[in-house]
Amino acid sequence: MEDVHPLCRRSISDPTLIDLEAGAPGLHLLPATALAAATTRVLIPNYENRNVDDGDSSAATAAAFDPFTSPLCMLYGALRGPLSLRRALSDYLNGELAACSGYERCSAEELCVTNGCSQSLDLLCARLCRPGDVVLAERITYFLCQSIFEDHGVRVVPVEVGADGIDVADLEAKMKAHRPRMLYMIPVYQNPTGATVPHAARQAIVALARRHSCAVVSDEVCELLWFDPGRLPPAPMACYDDRAPDWPGVVSVWSLSKLVCPGLRLGFLHSRRPALLDACSSAGYVVSGGGLNPVLAAAVREMLLSGDLAQHVRALRGSLAGAASELSAALAQQFGADVEVRAPGGGFFLWAALRGRAGEALGSARDKVLAALAAEGVAVKRGDLCLLREEAATAKGAEVAAETAKAMRLCLAYCPRSRMSEGVARIRKALGTLGY
DSSP, X not given: OTTSOHHHHHHHHOTTXXXXXXXXXXXXXXXXXXXXXXXXXXXXXXXXGOOOTTOOHHHHHHHHOOTTSOOGGGSOOOTTOOHHHHHHHHHHHHHHSTTSTTOOOOOGGGEEEESOHHHHHHHHHHHHOOTXXXXXXXSBSOTTHHHHHHTTTOEEEEEOEETTEEOHHHHHHHHHHHOOSEEEEOOSSOTTTOOOOOHHHHHHHHHHHHHTTOEEEEEOTTTTOBSOTTSOOOOOGGGGOOOOTTSOOEEEEEESTTTTOGGGXXXXXXXXXXXXXXXXXXXXXXXXXXXXXXXXXXXXXXXXXXXXXXXXXXXXXHHHHHHHHHHHHHHHHHHGGGEEEEOOSBSSEEEEEEOHHHHHHHTSOHHHHHHHHHHTTEEOEEGGGGBOOOSSOOHHHHHHHHHHTTEEEEESSSSOGGGHHHHHHHHHHHHHTTTO
């Protein structure tokens, strides 16, 4: 079990565990066949058309592979990522997002390939910030971002979050008070709340950022995962960048971990700022390593050109929407009026806040809650575990912690849908041992 992340190790080593916590696609949702076929086409050109008389597949592979004419992706890669992949990505985005409010077509020159969201955040923090700078981030957020930023010696200051995502009024106050160098936000199907920032609020956020010369780093890994094609999210934040030279601008961070598989370790940046993309692609480890993950970048290009990726994303949207309905119904059945479910429009997560005695049980001592859940064979992410850490305790921080301790983030993707209702029943049983 040392081959996988500790969070995945739990459910692999104990198949009876119903894991509604892990924030990743489960094995049942991964396009292994399509990825394998794409990789084969990349590494062994014309493999499907080769005939080997003795029927020996190993002989076919040996015959097809010549180390002197092997695919270019097996060499060191282009520093911004393969142009062919960036063109395929821009074509795909321009087709999928054309109807999103505020969308403007992107080009391959506006994209830069990375190793995924986490590496992108590390890279952008290194390029945009210096030790001692302030980075603003939503108080309720992808909590692992904080350690990435703090590795660069910056201070992370929380901004409040509402039903429509980041609180623009509080953002303005924090920008005035702290003069931040960077804002990190998740504007679409937010992790963990599922909130999406409306079009007008996005315009206001960019105007604020420009006024305070603050870079906007927008985590949009779930942008394509809407549930209803009649209710598309607004355009990626990079589309709102006015390109004015007097501020650092906006960059959208994308990852293929949610669209293909976490083990791919591939993503990309979208920005209208050539200087920023040049800075990212000229980082020492990029130049030394010769681009990032060129073999799998070529495989993803094949998935895009063949239509396999688009087909998979369509199926994934349906799976996630079905899981959201399943979990919502199960929560209503088990908790009735004691639960408020924030139905997401897309993405990987559902946020459920408990009230009354149910909320008191979930919000009781954390160790007891986690032990009770573990005893029933179910895992969830309690809401207060999705908060930024504060340098010093504040009344607002304590208030939000107490409120979010009575809520749960439930993942729609890791656990098979067939086990979700049973998982919610186990949550109900666990809270029963705590007084509910």
